Amino acid sequence: MARIELENLAHSYFVNPQHPWQWALKPMNMSWKQGGAYALLGPSGCGKTxxxxxxxxxxxxxxxxxxxDGRDVSHIPTEARNIAQVFQFPVVYDTMTVAENLAFPLQNRGVAKDVMASRVRQVAHMLGLEPLLGRRARGLTADLKQKVSLGRGLVRSDVGAILFDEPLTVIDPHLKWQLxxxxxxxxxxxDVTMIYVTHxxxxxxTFADHVVVMYxxxxxQVGTPQELFDKPAHTFVGYFIGSPGMNVLPAELDGNQARVGSHVLSLSTRFDGAAPGGTYEIGIRPEHLKVARNGPGLPAAVRRVDDIGRIKIVHCEMDGMAISAVTGEDDEVPSDGVVLVPExxxxxxxxNSHRVE
Amino acid sequence: MQKPIDNRAWFLVAPVFCLVAFNAMLPLMTVVNYSVQDTFGNNQFFWNGVQWYAELLNPGSEFGGRFYAALGRSFAFSGVILAIEVPLGLMVALSMPKRGAKLAICLILMALPLLLPWNVVGIIWQLYARDNIGLFGWTVNAVGIPFNYTNSAIASWVVVVLMDVWHWTSLIALLCYAGLRSIPDAYYQAAKIDGASRWLVFLRIEFPKLQRVLTIGILLRFMDSFMIYTEPFVVTGGGPGNYTTFLSIDLVKIALGQFDLGKAGAMSIVYTLITLSLCWIFYTAITTRDNQEIAQ
Incomplete structure (x- = not known):
């Protein structure tokens, strides 16, 4: 069982990194609770793997x-850490049977035969692999192979965390949900900690209690899915989470007013500390923009409306900036110009892309 | 969809048919032709039926005994070089550097023997292994082991086997290396996490993944060594005595040395059939194994 903590952790392939781009991982402090379900979310190349x-x-x-659990493992080799990993492409030992595959990590650690057999049965039962125990692993389908590699992690009683590296990439769509x-x-x-990498x-x-967004x-940002939606800590989070993503508009801030393009929005909070040198933006989720005929808000021209069933996505343009808004499927969208009213x-x-409270 | 049927389409096969006929079928048929005839010279041939074949396949006859002896030597040679080259090539591949300048140097050095013409390889070893002026032969004698491939059966076999190992182990090594490089890193990482030893990584990951390339490597090396002619011809000429007279060398002796065209024809056909059937068995064994796996 493991609580995983990262202390000022950073990684660079350069000996003495000077520029931000030279860091593969920028310095971070984080704590992963024992038994949590985490997702590491980010675009390709963001450092999550x-x-x-x-x-x-x-x-x-x-x-x-x-x-x-408070023990420094930075220089301890993989096999001595109590973790297991499931890779993007299913890794099974082709020539061994499913049962032998599941027993393999225990065998290498010198676990007694009877303990091994009962652990294998237990895990096979949990994953629904029981009927396949005698089969060669080579002929299995991708989703079964992924189950076998997950099983190799679960079978070890010392495993505190299982790491998943985009494990559903090669799985057929209709099986992804099941798996x-x-x-x-x-x-x-x-009660095993699970960390699940995905883009x-x-x-x-849907998987995680806590989502760690990397960019x-x-x-x-680290937060529950709800927090990521309600309070995106970074413009990237706003843009990456949600469909369509958050509208991010360059703005000038003055007291409780924000000037966007040639228009002024009033804010609910006062903002005073406009330190020099920063670039400021406001973010409004499309769900929080009301499409109206007139009123106090941002006048915009409608460019396109996508009806995707329960909602309509209204793509607008204002002072050369693209803004999208969401309306109900029965709401009418005036084609000759609308006013987008934010909450x-x-x-x-x-x-500078980071959220200001 | 309706498919039009027009037998004139067969004419489209004509170019390939002609090509195959001229470069394979016709030469083969002349050999078949000789194998069923006999001559007393003067270009006068007469029908001999399957007599040559009967004699060839009868171990009691002089011709048959000679054939079986050469066949045995050929199999022994192929067996010995496979038993050395396959494990050795595999070991070389496993210990090759993964990247960088070292890898480039390795690849170049290993490719060099593969690029040499067969008779050049023969001449190199003919000289290299001589007991008087060859570095190898001279050294072995200097150490106190009598070594002269012109009068010792063992020495002659050592030279032809060493020569083949030197010439062709690279092929197996390169094939295996390519196979090893195609194994995704995740397998090694998973094995690490599972706590597998180096030996188990080889046994459970690398060896199974290499089976396909190894099969191809073995097939190639078997065919090539079973038909080997030039190098032993240059080095030993089949001697001392008949100790390194492999099938191909014996065949040439009969056809060109004794000018026994009928016997040579029959021997050629049987030789070809042996090669073909071994290939076929090998190939079928691989494909049925693969199919069984898919069916599973």
């Missing part, structure tokens, strides 16, 4: 420490 490999020990971090639900169920049954927000939000080697409490302020 590097972070995962640092935790599993396949990559040794260049800076900082990683602690398991993800099964991973959730296993999590509920076992798919649906996967992250350019930096952890930009003033739902306007987020960003300084």
């Amino acid at each position: 590097t972070l995962l490999n640092v935790i599993s020990g396949l990559v040794t971090p260049s800076h900082g420490k990683i602690l398991f 993800r639900a099964q991973i959730r169920r296993v999590h509920a049954e076992t 798919d927000q649906t996967e992250a939000l 350019q080697g930096e952890v930009v 003033s409490t739902r306007i987020h302020l960003y300084r």
Whole structure:
């Protein structure tokens, strides 16, 4: 069982990194609770797999420490850490049977035969692999192979955390849901910490209790799915979470007013500390913009309306900036210009892309 | 959809048919032709039926005994070089550097023997292994082991086997190396997490993944060594005595040395059939194994 903590952890492939881009992982402090279900979410190349490999020990971090239950494991090899990992492409030992695959990690650790057999049965039962125990692993389908590799992690009683590196990439779409639900169920049954790397927000939000959003080697927000939606801490989070993403508009701030293009919005809070040198933006989720004929708000021209069933997405343009808004499926969208009225409490302020409270 | 049927379409196969006929079928048929005839010279041939074949396949006859002996030597040679080259090539591949300048140097050095013409390889070893002026032969003698491939059966076999190992182990090594490089890193990482030893990584990951390339490597090396002619011809000429007279060398002796065209024809056909059927068995064994796996 493990509580995982990262202390000033950073990783760079350069000896002496000077520029932000030279960090594969920018310095971070984080704590992963024992038994939590976490998702590491971010676009390709944001460092989420590097972070995962640092935790599993396949990559040794260049800076900082990683602690398991308070014990510094930064320089302890993978096999000595109590973690298991499920990879993007299913890794099974082709020539061995499913049962032998599941027993393999125990065998290598010299576990007694009877203990091994009962653990294998238990895990096979949990994953629904019982009928396949005698089969060669080579001929299995991708989703079954992923289950076998998950099982190799679960079978070890010392495993405190299982790391998933985009485990559903090669799984058929109709099986993805099933497998993800099964991973959730296993999590509920076992009290193992699970960290799930993905670039798919649906996967992250449905799997995890806590989502860690990464962007350019930096952890930009850690929160529940609701928090990510309600209070995106970084413009990237606003843009990446939600469909369509948050509207991020350059703005000038003055007291409780924000000037966007040639228009002025009033804010619910006063904002005074406009320190020089920063760039300021406001973020408004499309869900929090009301499409009206007139009123106090942002006048915009309608460019396109996508009817996607229960809602309509209205793509507008204002002073050369694209803004989208969401309306109900029965709401009428005037084609000759609309006013987008934001909920003033739902306007987020960003300084250099980071949220200002 | 309705498919039009027009037998004139067969004419489209004509170019390939002609090509195959001229470069394979016709030459083969002349051999078949000789194998069923006999001559007393003067270009006068007469029908001999399957007599040559009967004699060839009868171990009691002089011709048959000679054939079986050469066949045995050929199999022994292929067996010995496979038993050395496959494990050795595998070991070389496993210990090759993964990247960088070292890898480039390795690849170049290993490719060099593969690029040499067969008779050049023969001449190199003919000289290299001589007991008087060859570095290898001279050294072995200097150490106190009598070594002369012109009068010792063992020495002659050592030279032809060493020569083949030197010439072709690179092929197995390169094939295996390519196979090893195609194994995704995740397998090694998973094995690490599972706590597998280096030996188990080889046994459970690398070896199974290499089976396909190894099969191809073995097939190639078997065919090539079973038909080897030039190098032993240059080095030993089949001697001392008949100790390194492999099938191909014996065939040439009969066809060109003794000018026994009928016997040579029959031997050629049987030789070809042996090669073909071994290939076929090998190939079927692989494909049925693959199919069984898919069916599973």
